Amino acid sequence: MSADLVELVTSLARRSRTAALVLATAPTVAKDAALDKLAALIDASHFELLGANQQDLLSPEAQALTQAGRDRLELNASRLRHLAESVRAVIALPDPVGDVLEDFTRPNGLRIRKLRVPIGVIGIIYESRPNVTIDCAALCLKSGNACILRGGKECFHTNTALAALISQALAATGLPVDAVQLVPTTDRTALTTLLKLNTLIHCLIPRGGESLIRFVAENSTIPVIKHYKGVCFVYVDAAADLAMAETITLNAKVQRPSACNAAEQLLVHRSVAENFLPSVSRRLRANNVELRCDAASAAILARHGLAHTSATAADYTAEFLDYIIAVRVVDSLVEAIATINRDSSNHSDAIVTADEPAARRFLAEIDSATVYWNASTRFSDGFEFGFGAEIGISTDRLHARGPMGLRELCSHKFVIEGTGQIRA
C-alpha cells in the first residue's frame, strides 16, 4: 500500500514536470483564458462546492476543530464570489514570464540575455483554507508554473471539488490538465514522498502554522520558500512624535492581531517612556490588549495606576497573534537595534522618530526583510506593496525576502546568441 502511494505521487510529479515544460512557453492569452474559465466555473458551481464543503464540515476531523478552525474551512456564497473575483484579479496582473532582466554583449560578440522564466514545478503544502487551493493555482498558472497541491485532511472534499473545476478550465482552454494537480490522498506517506522528489519538483511553499512549515523545511530535499513567524517590533525613539508613535503602535498591534506582520513587541526609549507609556497603554487597554512589561515599563504604569502584567523571558521573543504586546524600555538606539536583531524574527520592524540620522541607522542596521521608518508594520503585504497578489512572505534570505508576488514565483535563464564563438 505504501509502495503504491510512493508510485502514485511520483507519477503525479512526473506528469507535473511534463506539463511544466509546456506551460513554460504558453502565451499569456492562453493562461488568462484558463483563469477566466475557472472564475466562471466557480460562479456556476456554488451548489456543488457548498455540498462538498458541507461534507468536510460534517466530518469528525472538522468537528474536532476550534471555532476559528471551522471558520477557516467554511465556504459560503459570499466567499465563493470573492474566490472567483480573486482569480479575475490575477488575469489583470502582468505576466512576469519573458521579462528581460539583463541584456549585454561581451567583447567577443556573445549577446547574453537574462530572461525571467517560470521556476518549473512548485509544490504547495497547506492546511485547511480552501481559498489557498484556488489562489495558489491561479498564481502558479499565471507565472507559468505547474503546481502540486497538498491540502489538509479536513478540507479534502472541498479541495477535490475545486481541483476538478481547475482541471475543467485547463482542458477547456487547451492547457495541460496536469499543470495543476491535487494530491488525491491525505495519507502522510504521500507527503513524505513528495518532500523527497527533488528531481521532479523545484520548489516547495508551505503555508500554515509554524509546525507544518518546520516539518516541511526539515524533511524536504527540495528548496523551500517559507516564513516561520512574525515577531515584529515597534521602537519608539527619543525623538519620536509621540502622537504618531501611539497611532502606529495601536495600528500595528490591533488592526489585525492574527497577522504575521502585527507588532508583538514594543521598545520605548527611556527618555520618552514616562510620557509615552501611560497614554499608549490606555488606548491599548481600551482595545483589550494585555501589556506584558519589563521592570522599567511596569514601574511607570504602576505609578499611574495602569493595568499590566510582568513579562517572562519567553514573552520577549513570542509571536502572540493575539491581543498581547510585550513592552521594554531601552537606553539607546544602539540597544534597540541590538535587541531587535537578537529577538525579532527578521520579518518587519519599525522605528518611530523625527531624527533622520537615527532612522537611517535603524534602517541600515536592522537585519529584517522589511524595515519601516514612521509607518506601521502592517504594510508588509503583497497587495499593500502593489504586487497585486501575494503567495506568502519570506523571512529566508535566498530567492525571495519579504512579500512575494508573481515575480517571486519565477526563476531566470541565460539565453546566449553567438556567431560560432569558442572558448580560447
Next chain:
Amino acid sequence: MSADLVELVTSLARRSRTAALVLATAPTVAKDAALDKLAALIDASHFELLGANQQDLLSPEAQALTQAGRDRLELNASRLRHLAESVRAVIALPDPVGDVLEDFTRPNGLRIRKLRVPIGVIGIIYESRPNVTIDCAALCLKSGNACILRGGKECFHTNTALAALISQALAATGLPVDAVQLVPTTDRTALTTLLKLNTLIHCLIPRGGESLIRFVAENSTIPVIKHYKGVCFVYVDAAADLAMAETITLNAKVQRPSACNAAEQLLVHRSVAENFLPSVSRRLRANNVELRCDAASAAILARHGLAHTSATAADYTAEFLDYIIAVRVVDSLVEAIATINRDSSNHSDAIVTADEPAARRFLAEIDSATVYWNASTRFSDGFEFGFGAEIGISTDRLHARGPMGLRELCSHKFVIEGTGQIRA
C-alpha cells in the same frame, strides 16, 4: 567529546552571526583594505604556506590521493602569486551592497526601496583545493557576508595557515576577525552539526564532487545553492553550418573536459549526420576522444571505417568529465529538445543552426540555466559572463541559476519610509 564539538561549532556560528551584522554595513573601503592586506600577507608568507602545504602533502590522506588529487592540493610559488592576484582582482570589483533594485512610492505616500544587502552568514563546504579558502573568503568579504569555511581533511594544515592570514588581515584593518572562520577540526560531527544550524547560518554553498554536494543538500536544514553536475549537450541542427558545428563541438568537448560546462553529449539531425559525423569524429579522435554511439551514428561511422564504441543507456545521461562523448542521431528539432529536457542536467546546452526560428524555439523550450545558439557551452562561467568572479554555477531554480558572481552572494531588504501611515 561529540557534545563538545557541537558546542564548539555552534559557538563559532554564533560569532559569525555577530560579525555578519557588523560586516553588513562596513564601508567598501574597509573591505577593500582587508583584501589588500590579505594579498600582501600571502605574498609575504610563501615560506610558511608552502611548509604547511608540505605537511598536508606528506600526510597519509594525501598519499592515498590520485595524482590529480595531489595536484589539486599542491601549492607552489606560482600558484601563491596567482592566489594573491585573485584577491586583488576582487578589490577591483564593484561592491554590490546597497544597490537600489527598486524604488517606488505607493498612493498612500509610503516610499518603498528594495536594496541589495548581504545574505548574512554563508557556510562553504569544500574538498581539497586550497584556493577555495581564499577565493570564497574574498568574495564573501567583499559582498559583506561572514563565512564559515569547512575544507577537506587532506588540506587542513594549508587551510589553517591561509585562515590565519585572513584573520590577520581582518584584525589589521579593523574588521571583525570572526567574519571569516575556518572550522578548526575535520571531524564529521562538526560538519553534521553545521548543516543543522539554520538559525545562525543563512546559506550553504558546497563545492566539490557530486557525493559531497548531495550529502550537504540531503542533510542540511539550511538553504543550499548547488549544482550537482553538468551533462551538457550540443545539438547540430539540420540547418547547421557544419564547419561551425565541428569547431563548437570540438571546443565544447576537448578545451577542458574536466569542467562542468564541457559537452558530454552530441545530438545530430539525421539529415546532416552522414556529412557531419565522419569529419567531426576524425577531429575528436585526433584529440583522443572516444565516441560512444547509438545505432544510427555507429552505422555511419562504421561505413566510413571510423572507430567508435556502442553507447549504453547510462552513457546518455553521463557526466564523463573525460575524453568521451556520447553521440545520437535525432529525427527533428522537437526530438532534440525533448531529449535534452529529459537527459541533460539543465546546466548548459547549445544548438548550432542557421535557422533562426529553430534557434528561437530551442532557446525558449530548453529548460536549462544557460542555453546557447551558435556558441560553445564552455562560456558558462562567471568570468566569461563578465561577473569578474565566480563562486560557483547553480543548476537550482531559486535565488541563483547559472554562473554566480558577487551579486548572487546578496539578498535584499525592503526599506520603507513613511510619515505616520497606518493600515486601514
